[in-house]
Amino acid sequence: MSDTTISLxxxxxxQERTHGHxxxxxxxxxxxxxxxCKRISHAVNKGASAGIMGSAGSENIQGEVQxxxxxxxxxxxxxxxxxxxxxxxxxxxELERIHVIPHRYPRGEYLLMFDPLDGSSNIEVNVxxxxxxxxxxxxxxxxxxxxxxxxxxxxxxxxxxxxxxGPQTTLVLTLGHGVTVFTLDSSQGSFVLTQEGLRIPExxxxxxxxxxxxxxxxxxxxRYIDECLQGKDGPRGKDFNMRWVGSMVADxxxxxxxxxxxxxxxxxxxxxxxxxxxxxxxxxxMALLVExxxxxxxxxxxxxxxxxxxxxxxxxxxxxxxxxxxxLLQKYHQEAQ
Ligand code: AHG
Ligand code: MN
Ligand code: MN
Numbered sequence: 001m002s003d004t005t006i007s008l009x010x011x012x013x014x015q016e017r018t019h020g021h022x023x024x025x026x027x028x029x030x031x032x033x034x035x036x037c038k039r040i041s042h043a044v045n046k047g048a049s050a051g052i053m054g055s056a057g058s059e060n061i062q063g064e065v066q067x068x069x070x071x072x073x074x075x076x077x078x079x080x081x082x083x084x085x086x087x088x089x090x091x092x093x094e095l096e097r098i099h100v101i102p103h104r105y106p107r108g109e110y111l112l113m114f115d116p117l118d119g120s121s122n123i124e125v126n127v128x129x130x131x132x133x134x135x136x137x138x139x140x141x142x143x144x145x146x147x148x149x150x151x152x153x154x155x156x157x158x159x160x161x162x163x164x165x166g167p168q169t170t171l172v173l174t175l176g177h178g179v180t181v182f183t184l185d186s187s188q189g190s191f192v193l194t195q196e197g198l199r200i201p202e203x204x205x206x207x208x209x210x211x212x213x214x215x216x217x218x219x220x221x222x223r224y225i226d227e228c229l230q231g232k233d234g235p236r237g238k239d240f241n242m243r244w245v246g247s248m249v250a251d252x253x254x255x256x257x258x259x260x261x262x263x264x265x266x267x268x269x270x271x272x273x274x275x276x277x278x279x280x281x282x283x284x285x286m287a288l289l290v291e292x293x294x295x296x297x298x299x300x301x302x303x304x305x306x307x308x309x310x311x312x313x314x315x316x317x318x319x320x321x322x323x324x325x326x327x328l329l330q331k332y333h334q335e336a337q
Contacts, residue, residue, distance in 0.1 A: 008034055008171065008182050008191035021177050022159075029086040029110055029135060030159060034171055034182075034191055036080035037131050037163035040073045040117070041184060044129065044165040053124060061096040061313055062278075069123050070094055073116035073131060087112055088138045089145045091312055093281055098147050098312070110158070111136040111150055113281040118162070119247020128166030130249030134285040135159040147312050154284030154305035161285065162249050172198075172256065174292040179256065200295040201259035204322040206241045208251045209263040216267035220300075220332035248277060252286050252320070256293055261321035261329070266300070274299065275317035279309055283316040296326035300333045 012030055015021040022030075043052060056066040074094040081087055085106035090099045091113045101107050112135055119129040135158050138149055161173035169184035171191050179198040182191035207228050214222065231239040243260070245251050251262050264277050277283050287297030287304035297304045297320035304316060319329045 005185075006193040008193070011180070011182075011193050015175060015177075019177070021175050025086040025108055026110065026135070026159060026175075028084055029081070029108075029112065030161075030173065030175075032080050032084050032086070033077070033112070033114075033133055033161075034163075036077045037169070037171060038184065038189070038191075039076045039080070040069075040131060041163070041165050041169040043069065043072055043076075044123075047126070060094045062093070066094065067117070067120045067123055069129075070117045070120050077114055077116050077131070077133075081112055084108070086110055088142075089149070090114070091147070091150050091280065092116060093278060093313070096313075098145070098150065100145055109138050111138055111145075113150065113285075115278065115281045118249045118282070119245070122245070122247050122250075127247065128164055128245060128250040128253075129247050130162050130164040130166075130253075132162040132249060132282055132285050133160065134281055134288075150280060150312060151309040153308055154279075154287055157284060157288050157305075160288040162252070162289070164249050164253055166250065170194075170253070172253065172289060174289050176288075176292065179289055179293045198256060198293050200256055200290065200293045200322055202294070202323050204259040204261060204325055205238055206243060206258075206260040207263070207325070208243050208245075208255065208260055208321075209265075210244055210246075211242070213267055216269050217265055218268070218336070220329065220336045221263065221265045223332055224329050248282060248286065252290070255295070255321040256289065259322045261319065261325040263320075263329075264318045266317045274315045277316060277318050279304075279307060279314050279316040280312060283318050286318070287320060290320045294323065295321050296323045296330075298326055298330050298333075301330060301337065 012027045016027050052068045056068045056071045058066045083105050086108035093115045115132040159175050164170045171182040181195035183194040185192050227236050228240040255262050266275050290297045299317045
């Protein structure tokens with residue numbers, strides 16, 4: 001490691017000491033999450049050689065079959081964050097109820113939410129997967145922490161980020177002062193700073209949506225995608241490219257890295273469900289990152305970060321990325337009202 005390399009730990013200490021952007025307890029929390037992500041990354045890398053591929057033979061609260069790696073990643077995150085004294089409780093895609101910090105450990109002032117393994121359908125095919133996380137502050141004066149304390153609008157997140165397990169293990173983080181990227185240097189076993197002040201280009205020619213659901217979408221989404229598909233000859237006057245990895249972390253990472261728009265909209269198959277993705281530990285952390293990078297994140301006409309959650313595992317429609325495109329989508333939704 002050269003002298004100019006800045007590790008995640010050093011960067012976090014500078015955020016605390018020099019910029020006053022975070023208190024020490026939040027710094028420790030982020031370090032613990034990063035440590036857990038390193039352990040998950042090692043497990044993912046070992047794959048079939050460690051016998052951790054395939055189904056765990058159980059279902060989570062969403063009725064989805066859990067993969068062994070979903071369970072391993074969830075356990076790693078719970079274990080790493082339980083004893084440090086910085087948390088009051090955790091919530092996970094893989095747990096029906098919140099996990100309150102046991103009495104044998106000191107109780108902290110933060111709440112942590114996570115999708116331990118995002119993109120689990122891509123585990124078997126060796127395609128990028130990841131961990132998504134979000135941090136909230138527990139309201140003052142709470143003696144018994146309950147699920148209701150997690151039901152805060154996403155704009156109140158004090159930190160959010162994700163880690164991708166792909167060709168590189170990358171940690172993308174916001175503390176509400178822009179977006180910073182760290183890459184795991186596996187020879188050193190530490191995350192090193194690789195990009196600060198990440199910005200999403202305002203314009204793009206790339207969209208990301210599961211096209212197989214086209215016939216089920218609402219008219220504004222159909223209109224938007226139809227106009228993209230018309231390319232140069234249509235109202236947009238330019239050709240578009242399409243990408244769909246099927247792991248939100250990988251698709252959103254591409255949007256952050258080079259622009260684009262990512263959509264997982266409401267569709268008429270389950271009209272009572274807002275969308276497929278979960279608000280608290282998928283949509284909200286990604287929305288904060290995207291806004292902090294100068295993009296937009298909407299759920300139709302409403303900003304994702306302004307949604308008042310009503311339950312722990314609720315879903316949200318998601319349209320995020322380059323601001324010109326998301327603003328156009330918002331306009332089409334407003335016109336259809
Ligand atoms: P998870 O693996 O945590 O359940 O999340 C899967 C999500 C998300 O990562 C991705 O964008 C989407 O499901 C893919 O959905 P399709 O199956 O429609 O492609
Ligand atoms: Mn997910
Ligand atoms: Mn998951």
